[in-house]
Amino acid sequence: MAKIEWMLNGTPISSDIDLSMRLLDYLRDHQHLKGPKEGCGEGECGACAVLIDHQIANSCLVPMANVAGHEVVTIEGFAKTKRYQIIAQAFIDCGAVQCGFCTPGMIIATESLLHHQPQPTISEIKVALSGNLCRCTGYNMIIEAITLAAKRGRGEW
Amino acid sequence: MVEARIPHSLQEALILMSQATYTIVNGATDLLVQKRSWSGTIPKFSQPPLYIRGLKELDYICERSGMLEIGATTSLETILHHPKTPKILQHIILTMASPAIRHQATLSGNIQNASPAGDSLVGLYLLDASIVLHNRHHERVISIQDFIVDVRKTMREADELITKVVLPIDKFSQCAYTKVGPRKTDAIAKVAFGGLIDIENDRIRDIRIAFGAVYKTVLRSRKIEESLMGKDRSAVPEMKHVLLEGYASLIQPIDDQRSNRWYRKTTALNLLEAFLDSISR
Numbered sequence: 370m371a372k373i374e375w376m377l378n379g380t381p382i383s384s385d386i387d388l389s390m391r392l393l394d395y396l397r398d399h400q401h402l403k404g405p406k407e408g409c410g411e412g413e414c415g416a417c418a419v420l421i422d423h424q425i426a427n428s429c430l431v432p433m434a435n436v437a438g439h440e441v442v443t444i445e446g447f448a449k450t451k452r453y454q455i456i457a458q459a460f461i462d463c464g465a466v467q468c469g470f471c472t473p474g475m476i477i478a479t480e481s482l483l484h485h486q487p488q489p490t491i492s493e494i495k496v497a498l499s500g501n502l503c504r505c506t507g508y509n510m511i512i513e514a515i516t517l518a519a520k521r522g523r524g525e526w
Numbered sequence: 527m528v529e530a531r532i533p534h535s536l537q538e539a540l541i542l543m544s545q546a547t548y549t550i551v552n553g554a555t556d557l558l559v560q561k562r563s564w565s566g567t568i569p570k571f572s573q574p575p576l577y578i579r580g581l582k583e584l585d586y587i588c589e590r591s592g593m594l595e596i597g598a599t600t601s602l603e604t605i606l607h608h609p610k611t612p613k614i615l616q617h618i619i620l621t622m623a624s625p626a627i628r629h630q631a632t633l634s635g636n637i638q639n640a641s642p643a644g645d646s647l648v649g650l651y652l653l654d655a656s657i658v659l660h661n662r663h664h665e666r667v668i669s670i671q672d673f674i675v676d677v678r679k680t681m682r683e684a685d686e687l688i689t690k691v692v693l694p695i696d697k698f699s700q701c702a703y704t705k706v707g708p709r710k711t712d713a714i715a716k717v718a719f720g721g722l723i724d725i726e727n728d729r730i731r732d733i734r735i736a737f738g739a740v741y742k743t744v745l746r747s748r749k750i751e752e753s754l755m756g757k758d759r760s761a762v763p764e765m766k767h768v769l770l771e772g773y774a775s776l777i778q779p780i781d782d783q784r785s786n787r788w789y790r791k792t793t794a795l796n797l798l799e800a801f802l803d804s805i806s807r
């Protein structure tokens with residue numbers, strides 16, 4: 370056990386914690402933040418994605434030691450922003466959500482992309498989504514949704 | 527009992543490593559997969575983990591004395607987007623994992639992992655990269671070829687940390703990297719091929735060829751490369767047969783769950799042939 374200082378969804382936290390605990394387990398079991406999901410548990414599906422310092426990361430492969438001094442935002446924290454509203458509405462309008470299991474990770478991947486590249490090309494969108502699996506949509510609708518979000522949200526990122 | 531630690535400086539890390547044996551944990555993208563257990567359980571390490579990913583002193587990429595230096599905790603995604611990163615390494619990093627993994631993963635982790643299919647290694651062999659290691663008392667600089675001795679074995683001693691990787695600045699006119707895997711992203715290579723060439727007035731000034739996942743380490747033959755140095759590019763087609771035979775005798779792939787010997791060898795030689803054809807064109 371050791372103490373780490375970090376930020377979770379905008380709030381500074383000081384956690385006395387096992388440094389090897391996975392961030393995903395901490396979020397789901399200790400903070401009851403169930404947005405990040407465990408799909409594969411080994412970095413391949415993106416269902417557990419969160420933002421660390423505005424960049425997408427798979428929380429199933431992040432030990433708590435590695436969040437010390439960093440800012441973590443889960444889908445629950447991001448949902449309070451205007452940018453989330455724009456992305457979520459674009460996902461709804463394009464039919465980019467079916468069962469919804471991948472959706473928190475897809476929205477986190479979208480925010481990570483638009484934060485660095487507000488007007489992405491289709492191939493940049495594909496690279497940004499390359500670590501997120503979706504069993505339902507076939508991806509086209511998600512790509513359309515991101516294109517639409519970038520257009521509607523011009524100036525937001 | 528020795529406990530898991532987050533050192534606050536390189537010096538603190540090296541002192542801790544001189545006092546006990548730790549498992550170095552950097553981006554953790556290899557280690558947390560290897561140590562994975564049921565969800566909700568804490569990953570178990572055989573030696574206490576030393577978490578170095580937060581060491582800011584080692585998080586840099588910069589040009590110094592005509593060389594590119596990459597600190598050990600710099601993320602793959604940072605290296606990918608740096609303007610001085612050699613093209614071959616950019617191509618390679620783009621085939622590695624996904625952005626989410628690349629934001630956490632490091633080059634030093636890929637090197638110390640020493641997998642025959644480790645993608646960055648093909649680029650580091652081609653570029654003749656050097657690995658810089660530190661322990662509490664001294665520094666060692668070792669070429670990548672010498673550093674990696676076998677499957678998952680390197681020359682690193684238990685008290686040593688890889689602190690940086692040093693590469694020459696790009697001077698090649700043409701580069702190629704092909705990774706053959708089951709999926710474009712998040713896939714381990716069945717076979718990988720990399721080639722670099724520097725041509726001036728149709729003459730081959732420098733040529734380098736390397737294969738991944740077809741031998742216990744990355745495979746590169748300086749002897750074969752030398753047979754091409756100084757030749758006119760138009761001479762390559764008539765040399766092709768001998769070159770292919772030369773590499774065929776060196777390539778020794780294995781059968782595993784990802785692929786088999788025959789497929790790996792055939793594909794590796796096909797990729798080489800395509801590269802050689804592109805030179806004479």
Ligand SMILES: Cc1cc2nc3c(=O)[nH]c(=O)nc-3n(C[C@H](O)[C@H](O)[C@H](O)COP(=O)(O)OP(=O)(O)OC[C@H]3O[C@@H](n4cnc5c(N)ncnc54)[C@H](O)[C@@H]3O)c2cc1C
Binds near residue numbers: 413645
């Ligand atoms: C989904 C997924 C996809 C992947 N795709 C690829 C791929 O396409 N190609 C590929 O090559 N790899 C791939 N990997 C493997 C992994 O991401 C890379 O090997 C990565 O570069 C490891 O870096 P890390 O910092 O996360 O290493 P860690 O897991 O932290 O460490 C790996 C090893 O290196 C040692 N180590 C780390 N840093 C140092 C140091 N500074 N000094 C001494 N020892 C050190 C550790 O002790 C450990 O033995 C993938 C992994 C996952 C989970």
Ligand code: FES
Binds near residue numbers: 408411412413415417
């Ligand atoms: S659960 Fe983390 S990537 Fe699949």
Ligand code: FES
Binds near residue numbers: 467469
């Ligand atoms: S909507 Fe079902 S997995 Fe993507």
